[in-house]
Amino acid sequence: MNKGTKIILTAEGATASETLGSTVAGFISALPDNYLPPFISNFYFKVENKKGVAKKAPYGLSKVEAALLESGIPREDVLIASPYELDRFIGENTRVLGIYVMDPLGLSFGSGITYWILKLANLPYKGIPYISRSFLNILINKSLLKHRRHIKILVGGPATWQLTDTGFNKRLGIDVVYEGEFESIGPKIVKDLINGLEVPNIVYGGSAPLDKIPIIRTPANGGLVEVTRGCGRGCTFCTPTLSGMIKSLPFEGHIEKEIRVNIEKGGSKDITLHSEEFFRYGAKGIEPDPEKVLNLVKKSYKLIKSYGDEYTLSTDFTTAAVVVESPKLVQEVGEYINEGNRWTYIEMGIETGSPRLLKKLMPGKVLPYKPEIYQEIVEQGIGILNDNRWIVVGTMILNLPGENDNDIIKDLELLDRLKKLRVITFPLPFIPMGALRHRDFTILDKLLDDPLRGEFIRQALIKALSESKRSLNLAVDKMQNPIIKTLILNIGTYIIDFVINRYNKITKQPHIEKEEIIEKEEISIEKIS
Numbered sequence: 001m002n003k004g005t006k007i008i009l010t011a012e013g014a015t016a017s018e019t020l021g022s023t024v025a026g027f028i029s030a031l032p033d034n035y036l037p038p039f040i041s042n043f044y045f046k047v048e049n050k051k052g053v054a055k056k057a058p059y060g061l062s063k064v065e066a067a068l069l070e071s072g073i074p075r076e077d078v079l080i081a082s083p084y085e086l087d088r089f090i091g092e093n094t095r096v097l098g099i100y101v102m103d104p105l106g107l108s109f110g111s112g113i114t115y116w117i118l119k120l121a122n123l124p125y126k127g128i129p130y131i132s133r134s135f136l137n138i139l140i141n142k143s144l145l146k147h148r149r150h151i152k153i154l155v156g157g158p159a160t161w162q163l164t165d166t167g168f169n170k171r172l173g174i175d176v177v178y179e180g181e182f183e184s185i186g187p188k189i190v191k192d193l194i195n196g197l198e199v200p201n202i203v204y205g206g207s208a209p210l211d212k213i214p215i216i217r218t219p220a221n222g223g224l225v226e227v228t229r230g231c232g233r234g235c236t237f238c239t240p241t242l243s244g245m246i247k248s249l250p251f252e253g254h255i256e257k258e259i260r261v262n263i264e265k266g267g268s269k270d271i272t273l274h275s276e277e278f279f280r281y282g283a284k285g286i287e288p289d290p291e292k293v294l295n296l297v298k299k300s301y302k303l304i305k306s307y308g309d310e311y312t313l314s315t316d317f318t319t320a321a322v323v324v325e326s327p328k329l330v331q332e333v334g335e336y337i338n339e340g341n342r343w344t345y346i347e348m349g350i351e352t353g354s355p356r357l358l359k360k361l362m363p364g365k366v367l368p369y370k371p372e373i374y375q376e377i378v379e380q381g382i383g384i385l386n387d388n389r390w391i392v393v394g395t396m397i398l399n400l401p402g403e404n405d406n407d408i409i410k411d412l413e414l415l416d417r418l419k420k421l422r423v424i425t426f427p428l429p430f431i432p433m434g435a436l437r438h439r440d441f442t443i444l445d446k447l448l449d450d451p452l453r454g455e456f457i458r459q460a461l462i463k464a465l466s467e468s469k470r471s472l473n474l475a476v477d478k479m480q481n482p483i484i485k486t487l488i489l490n491i492g493t494y495i496i497d498f499v500i501n502r503y504n505k506i507t508k509q510p511h512i513e514k515e516e517i518i519e520k521e522e523i524s525i526e527k528i529s
């Protein structure tokens with residue numbers, strides 16, 4: 001008889017999976033589930049495990065596990081389980097099921113982009129994003145329902161706002177939603193739940209000090225290693241702002257150990273140095289500290305190469321301002337990360353082409369420069385990154401608070417400046433909390449119907465898809481099976497060509513049927529209580 005593990009950690013199936021070795025390829029989880037029948041999703045979103053225990057996990061979930069173990073909880077009382085193997089571990093002794101979420105209700109930027117891609121191509125959108133379906137599947141797991149009376153469901157991760165802002169945390173019977181850095185008070189909350197103490201429905205954890213951030217035990221998907229936390233630029237709508245000024249973790253005794261965990265236990269051959277703004281590693285303020293960044297890169301490079309020449313280094317986030325401010329640093333770092341003729345992706349939050357909105361909502365993003373020259377800074381920054389073999393994934397947000405038509409004209413002007421650069425310009429919808437509370441998800445259709453905004457979305461997506469096709473080999477590069485790699489590459493190329501051709505045939509804004517964007521599966525409280 002399965003007595004059960006006391007604390008079980010898991011994640012949405014799409015989030016838990018390393019998607020055949022390429023976390024970038026996980027983007028298709030934003031497709032509505034009618035495009036992903038079980039025989040495809042079960043193969044594509046497989047979670048590698050040993051008797052149900054995940055071999056790798058989303059980085060944030062690995063941190064949660066490490067924080068619990070560091071707090072004194074015995075190893076035998078906590079594990080990270082594949083979401084498809086929960087029956088192995090849920091039993092009479094189970095007290096807490098922790099679920100890490102990236103897009104539980106299909107309201108993320110990725111789901112919004114996918115909706116626009118399909119709608120502009122006049123392709124059907126039915127059901128809900130697969131990533132959301134994989135979250136709901138956990139809540140209706142038979143073993144969980146059987147033992148629900150003595151199990152508390154704790155949900156955390158970067159997308160918990162979707163549950164709290166819509167009230168779906170209560171409708172779905174979730175006991176506690178944890179927002180913030182888990183290391184601060186997360187372990188105490190879990191212990192309180194185990195001991196039957198009263199815990200609020202929503203818990204806000206503050207910023208964790210560096211000495212409370214533990215080393216992961218379970219390797220991270222994508223070979224991720226956190227090197228900084230927070231940003232300090234103060235954008236009003238950005239989650240990393242909550243962590244305050246940038247905090248840099250030490251290489252000795254921390255970063256180096258996580259690199260070893262990912263290589264030795266996880267088998268990762270590419271290590272991603274994760275940061276909200278990589279070129280400011282070690283900085284005390286907005287100004288970068290080139291010496292510290294270079295030391296980090298050199299030490300990390302030397303360590304990974306000790307395992308073999310085939311091991312590589314990557315990073316993931318930057319801003320245009322720091323790149324323009326430190327072009328020599330970018331070049332020197334690029335010699336290690338993009339050695340030889342290697343190209344890699346790097347993300348950049350462009351957000352807007354409007355100096356007015358920049359000044360109003362994110363004045364720190366362009367520092368030490370003035371908002372009035374932000375378009376020039378973005379153009380220069382992407383150009384510098386391209387020169388050093390980085391392809392930029394640049395996000396631009398529509399429907400920002402206070403946005404007007406002149407701001408969209410500025411967005412279009414910036415798009416025009418970026419035409420010849422290697423940048424994937426993803427348009428993102430900003431969905432205000434009021435719309436969420438009233439379930440007014442039709443805001444995506446309203447933005448498409450607006451002539452000016454619809455034209456911006458169309459142009460941005462054509463540029464994004466064209467550059468994605470050109471660099472598709474990078475998205476599948478980390479897939480180890482050559483047959484699967486070739487198959488996914490060919491399918492991806494065909495789909496992108498198909499969608500772009502559909503766009504080009506549409507000379508005017510297509511009629512978009514007014515319908516609710518997400519046909520949510522109704523799950524009653526009685527069903528999961």
